[in-house]
Amino acid sequence: MDASPRRPVRFTAPVTALVCSLFLVAGCTSSPDAPRAAPDREREGTTGRAALRQTVELQEAYQRVIDDVLPSVVQIQARDDLGSGVVYDDQGHIVTNAHVVGDDRSFRVTTANSEDPLSATLVSSYPEQDLAVIRLDRVPDGMRAARLGDSGGVEVGQIVLAMGSPLGLSSSVTQGIVSATGRTVTESRGGGGTGATIANMIQTSADINPGNSGGALVDLDGRVIGIPTLAATDPDLGEGQAAGIGFAIPSSTVRTIADQIIEHGRVTDSGRAALGIVGRTVVNADYRATGVAVVEVQGGGAADEAGIEAGDVITRLGDTDITTITSLAEALAALQPGDRTTVTFTRNGDEQTAEVTLGEQ
Numbered sequence: 001m002d003a004s005p006r007r008p009v010r011f012t013a014p015v016t017a018l019v020c021s022l023f024l025v026a027g028c029t030s031s032p033d034a035p036r037a038a039p040d041r042e043r044e045g046t047t048g049r050a051a052l053r054q055t056v057e058l059q060e061a062y063q064r065v066i067d068d069v070l071p072s073v074v075q076i077q078a079r080d081d082l083g084s085g086v087v088y089d090d091q092g093h094i095v096t097n098a099h100v101v102g103d104d105r106s107f108r109v110t111t112a113n114s115e116d117p118l119s120a121t122l123v124s125s126y127p128e129q130d131l132a133v134i135r136l137d138r139v140p141d142g143m144r145a146a147r148l149g150d151s152g153g154v155e156v157g158q159i160v161l162a163m164g165s166p167l168g169l170s171s172s173v174t175q176g177i178v179s180a181t182g183r184t185v186t187e188s189r190g191g192g193g194t195g196a197t198i199a200n201m202i203q204t205s206a207d208i209n210p211g212n213s214g215g216a217l218v219d220l221d222g223r224v225i226g227i228p229t230l231a232a233t234d235p236d237l238g239e240g241q242a243a244g245i246g247f248a249i250p251s252s253t254v255r256t257i258a259d260q261i262i263e264h265g266r267v268t269d270s271g272r273a274a275l276g277i278v279g280r281t282v283v284n285a286d287y288r289a290t291g292v293a294v295v296e297v298q299g300g301g302a303a304d305e306a307g308i309e310a311g312d313v314i315t316r317l318g319d320t321d322i323t324t325i326t327s328l329a330e331a332l333a334a335l336q337p338g339d340r341t342t343v344t345f346t347r348n349g350d351e352q353t354a355e356v357t358l359g360e361q
Contacts, residue, residue: 061220062161062175062220064222065161065218065220065221065222066161066163066173068222069146069161069163069216069218069222069224070112070163070171070173071111071112071113071142071143071144072086072087072143072144072145072146072216073085073086073087073112073146073163073164073171073215073216074086074087074094074109074110074111074112075109075110075164075165075168075170075211076094076096076100076101076107076108076109076120076134076214077107077108077109077110077117078100078101078102078104078107079102079104080102080104081099081100081101081102082165082168082210082211083096083097083099083100083164083165083211083212083213083214083215084096084100084163084164084165084211084212084213084214084215084216084228085100085109085134085214085215086146086214086215086216086224086227087143087144087145087146088133088145088146088258088262089145089262090139090143090144090145091135091139092120092135092136092137092138092139092143093123093133093134093135093258093262094109094120094133094134094135094136095131095132095133095214095227095254095258096131096132096133096134096213096214096227097130097131097132097213097214097227097229098125098126098127098129098130098131098132098194098196099127099130099187099193099194099213100132100213100214101122101125101132101134104122105121105122106119106120106121106122107119107120107121107122107134108120109134109136110170111140111143112170112171113142114140118136118137118138118140119136119137119138120134120135120136120137121134121135121137122134123135123261123262123265124261124265124266124267126257126261126266126267127194127195127196128194128196128267128270128272128361129196129198129249129253129257129267129270129272130187130193130194130196130198130229130249131227131249131253131254131257131258132261133258133261133262146216146224147222147223147224148223148224148225148251148254148255149219149221149223149224149225149251150223150225150251150252151200151202151225151226151250151251151252151253152250152252154178154181154202154219154225154226154250155178155181156177156178156179156180156181157177157178158177158178158219159175159176159177159219159220160175160176160177160178160204160206160217160218160219160220160225161173161174161175161206161217161218161220162174162175162176162204162206162207162208162212162215162216162217162218162228162246162248163215163216163218164211164212164213164214164215164216164228165211165212165215166207166208166209166210166211166212167209167210167211168211169211172212174206174207174208175206176204176205176206176207176244177204177205177206178202178203178204179203179204179205179244179245180202180203181200181202181203182199182200182201183200183201183202183203183247184197184198184199184200184201184330184333184334185197185198185201185230185247186198186326186329186330187229187230193230197326197329197330197332197333198229198247198249198253198333199333199334200250200252200253201226201229201247201248201249201250202217202225202226202247202248202249202250203245203246203247204217204226204228204246204247204248205244205245205246206228206246207231207244207246208228208229208230208231208246208247208248209231212228212246213228213229213230214227214228214229215227215228216228217248223251224251224254225248225250225251226248226249226250226251226254227248227249227251227254228246228247228248229247229248229249230246230247231245231246231247232245232246232247256271269360270360270361271336271337271360272332272333272337272360272361273332273333273335273336273337273339273358273359273360273361274301274302274332274337274358274359274360274361275301275302275303275317275328275332275343275356275358275359276297276298276300276301276302276303276304276359277294277295277296277297277298277301277303277308278294278295278296278298279292279293279294279295279314279325279328280292280293280295280325281293281323281324281325281326282313289323289324290313290315290323291313291314291315291322291323291345291346292313292314292322292324292325292328293311293312293313293314294308294309294310294311294312294313294314294345295310296310297309297310301359302356302357302358302359303343303356305356305357306343306354306355306356306357307354308343308345308354308356309347311347312345312346312347313345313346313347314328314343314344314345315344315345315346315351316342316343316344317331317332317341317342317343317344318331318335318341318342332358335358336358337358337359337360337361338357338358339357339358340355340356340357340358341355341356341358342354342355342356343356
């Protein structure tokens, strides 16, 4: 399959409305009804021309964004995976997904403007948020950093473009809208996923396929508002993807994590709440998940300070029912370090509640 960079295809603007308006003008006659019909036909012609103009303007907006952003989106080849990345600064730092880099430390990077791969090395990976930063060993002339937008201002219905290298097809662009914001999503650990639970994700209808991971979700102002990370799976299709449901890590999270990695070589402040336990999902006699058994309690952590012990089974955090380790991670993802909440658990068959002040992961 040809994975060489390609310029976006320019689609010819629809002309149907213009043809129709010309037909209506040419079809006017001197019949008695003609004078009464003319104003309606003129309005139809005006509407058709306006629709055509709007279509052309939208197409031109797409092309401006693509021309502006695509040079900042790269293809990343790891040992066992192929993904995308976004040029973060003029020092050659590239942000991508942790599941794209995997356990590798060196990579080949291909830009949109060249077929010659560049070498890059890992700065640091943070699987807990499925983000990583790599750095080019040599920054080529003409490479420019992408502009990150404010993901806090993203609105449902907003038009977005996803850019990356799906299935190895570099410099590919898909279009969609923002379907929802504020989603908390847990990745699968299969297929190279990190199993991360990520809060405040952007849901989009723009197609996100294998290889798009780590690329750019862009608004029509040419600002990167998210990093496409995964597509939802349809239980009826086994591991098949659910069409039109993809998720992107918001740019606010990307900026927070990437800045720490670049400055310190690692994440020093996750901003993620932690209970301070190691747990596992427990099931009942019908093999239905019923809670999280505490296997180990971190000394001095939130659970330890609240009197929670190994062997306790957590069933609720605040007002959220807890049935699996994933549901516990998702409930914690919606909270901040220092927040106070309650933990409901069973000990030797008795239900108890404890007040906790959450720590930091």
